[in-house]
Amino acid sequence: MKTLFTWFGQADVDGMNQDTDSPISNIALKHPEPFDQIVIISNKWEEERRNYVPWLEKKLAIAQRPFQVVQGHTVSITSPIDYVSISKQSQKWINKLSSESDELYINLTSGSPAMSAVSIILGKGKTNTYFYQSNRQREIFLDDIPFDFVAEHDASVARAISSKATKLPTNNKAFEDIIAVSPPMLEVVNKASKLAPLDLPVLVLGETGTGKEVISNAIHKASSRASQPMKTVNCGALPQNLVDSILFGHVKGAFTGAVKEHKGVFEQADGGTLFLDEVGELSLDVQVKLLRALQQGEITRVGDDKTITVDVRVIAATHRNLVGMVECGEFREDLFYRLALGVIEIPPLRNRVEDIEPLVNALAKEINDNAQKHQNYKSKIISNKGMKFTLSQPWRGNIRELWSTLNRALLLSDNDEIFDLDIQNALINRENKQQDHDIHLAYGDVVNLKQIIENIEKKYVEAALKATGNGRVKSAEMLSLGNHQNLRNMMKRLKMISENEPEK
Template sequence: MKNILVCWIGFTDLRAVTESETIGLGPIAQAAKSKHFDEIVLISDRPKDEMDSYVCWLQGFTQSEIFLKTEPLSGPTRFGEIYEAAVRVVTDTLQRHPEKVALTFHLSPGTPAMAAVWIILSKTRFPAELIESSKEFGVQIASVPFDISAEFIPDLLRRPDERLEKLTAGLPPEAPEFDSIVHRGHIMKRVIAKARHVAPRSVPVLIEGESGTGKELLARAIHKASPRRDNPFVAVNCGAIPSELVESELFGHEKGAFTGADKQKIGYFESADKGTLFLDEIGELPMPSQVKLLRALQEKEVVRIGATAPVKFDVRVIAATNKNLIDEVTAGCFRKDLFYRIAVAVLKLPPLRERSGDFSLLIDKLLDQINIECVDEPGYKNKNISASAKNFMMKQIWPGNIRELQNTLLQAAIWSTDTTIDIEDIRESMLPMANPNEDRLLDRPMKDGINLPELMEKLAQHYLKRALDEANGNKTRATELVGLPSYQTFSNWLKKYHIE
């Protein structure tokens, strides 16, 4: 296994070239003399020709192969830039060595911000030994007695021009209505940006997403950000209404209209007048009900069962589904004209497995909610969660999405006897769930044949989206994550697989 030292070139190292008798060899040369490294990878934000003399001087103290990487920075304390530069260099180094290597990061050269980034990377993305050195004590292994959640990293990547980007996109600089929705990752930022853009308008919205992804939460935020915010928000689970009662529930009925109708009932459309009607799981509506719903949306009026006079309404409809309605239309299970009526603004909520950039904040927020809800329970102590437990949770699939994540945290909080939830608490609280058939790409039955291009498209879309989210929208970094040869190839794949 090859040993590789990676570090920034610090000011003390440069001074050592001419002042070694008074200040010593400097941190890098000290490390190079004290331990054998197969490679030493140096990073500098200065022009290469200014560093060549230092590299030549350092080569006199070691037999290691030395690589110099130039990474311009706008400032030596810019965490985001330092992080991205370090990741690029380490990734490039690992790509040159397909075999396993032992990394060492040197904390002493460079600024405190550079040292902080090495600590973060060593505890999350690139496990490595940390060393520090000084003239007085020589080279020592740096002990960092804590774990760090990998999801701390995206905080370092926020661009200083983020606010300018929002303003130029025509979006309001603040949108407190969406604060309840965690959207730090690239994918969710785009979803929320679109939702904020469409919220002030009265056009119908269709929210697509798997069960448990937070479709109703997004619908409520859109309502609160709209001019209808002071009027009713009425949520209806279409899949929970018996088919024979759909018309009565949506449009209402008069007294005596049918057996059991002992009084007049106002339907959901009238209840939501001047406000928003949220039709959850609209794909579950039977075809006869879809016809009547379409007419109501077109005419903007309903006729209660047993009545003759129509009732006008002013309602903004937000629909949601966990199905692919286009497929349902093709299969003849959903009306095409109704689809085009409700799918004016379409928002696609990603599953939890594609939201790595949001995961840590989601866990913190859900745990805060659990602590608030359980505060009056006898013997309950407020819980926090260890970083190692968070990292463990990030590696799971979570087919039930946020709902499953919340259930697991709630169980862990209830059963944990300590104030800190650890990995074992999470393991014991996770419910065994079979992977959905659609995610089992490698063991499809071949008896009736498979659609290989479709499977390849699903796989490519899944990992391209994850790479973009993991890289916080940085396409150069995302290109590296998925192993494509160039930025242009990555961009071509995004177009090929219809990813914005």
């Protein structure tokens, strides 16, 4: 499909009033092949543009060209020289038309210089986009515009880097609050900082409590959309009967209770970022509607027949195994690949032990600062024993569990220093139930059942000892062994200690 995209300008108004060719009509009539679609946008002269559409259709019909291909749209910009609002509207239309067209032609003659400049910058980034100009002699010509914006931008950046090479380094403020000391977390931050300016959809994976929303917020703040809103939707909490309204909005009277017009989160996030938290909880019906909005960049409010174009970057997060859900038919494969252009997997806290101590110090400081407002509160520090015990725990609830535990320990203690016993008392004990897994053996398979059982026992003993700081009495209680002597006997049997080890 061949598409002509153009702003509506004064020269086009004059051409219509004088019934002579204007820049838009020149290109539409003289392009070697007829256009399948002509899209005209304007921020003023709405009445004139409405008259221009049938006038141009008549010209095309006389020239025996397809004429029912012209469409006009009113857009909102601050002024003909406001680059921000012009860029916002131009980006919407150029992205949309480029994606649905084989060839996109942009008219640079109509509209203001700012409109032309923005169209060139945006259009040069599309491989299927070309530029037309029309002169006063009513000639049209394709403008190659040999300027390489990417190369010039890279050269400018390189010069800026060189000029600042001797200055002190500064942190990326978007990521400076994220504690990353361990190699896995440093890799996460590095990857996120690279994805942030690329404007791609991002899928953030990780267990509950690992900080998926924190990294998503940082990506937004480090992106070109930082000045625009970031809206969050908890996909697991979307009521089935209100999904369409929450995502896409509704008009007054669309349904019982719709007493006024409402913008959905896609419109609210227009120009910015939409964070879809727990996207794995969406039903298949909702996934279909979401995919359509993401693919087409268009939404329709409930009860309305007007299509609204939106420019939204989507960051989705989930603790669920989306690949497994795709294989089971619980999550649409096309939606998965639409979201997973950039993938970040945040490691659980137990796999980033180096981060725990700085995390504890940062969280303790925040708790102390917040609690200082209470008259009788005394600030506290974490003792070496308290820190050692904290490092030994698995933190299955990740940072969220660590945060809650530290709050209980600091707020409930009357001491100036927090010890291991304070952390122990602040922990919420959970029964570690093991899931039963089906065992499948083929005829002739051989397994060493005794060795399997011993390996499992050994792992649990090691985990209990780590959690208690090698305290055998408490470890025996954790393992339901009755007393420490039974634990000692088991450790001998498993060859974890020597037969001759003296009893402690």
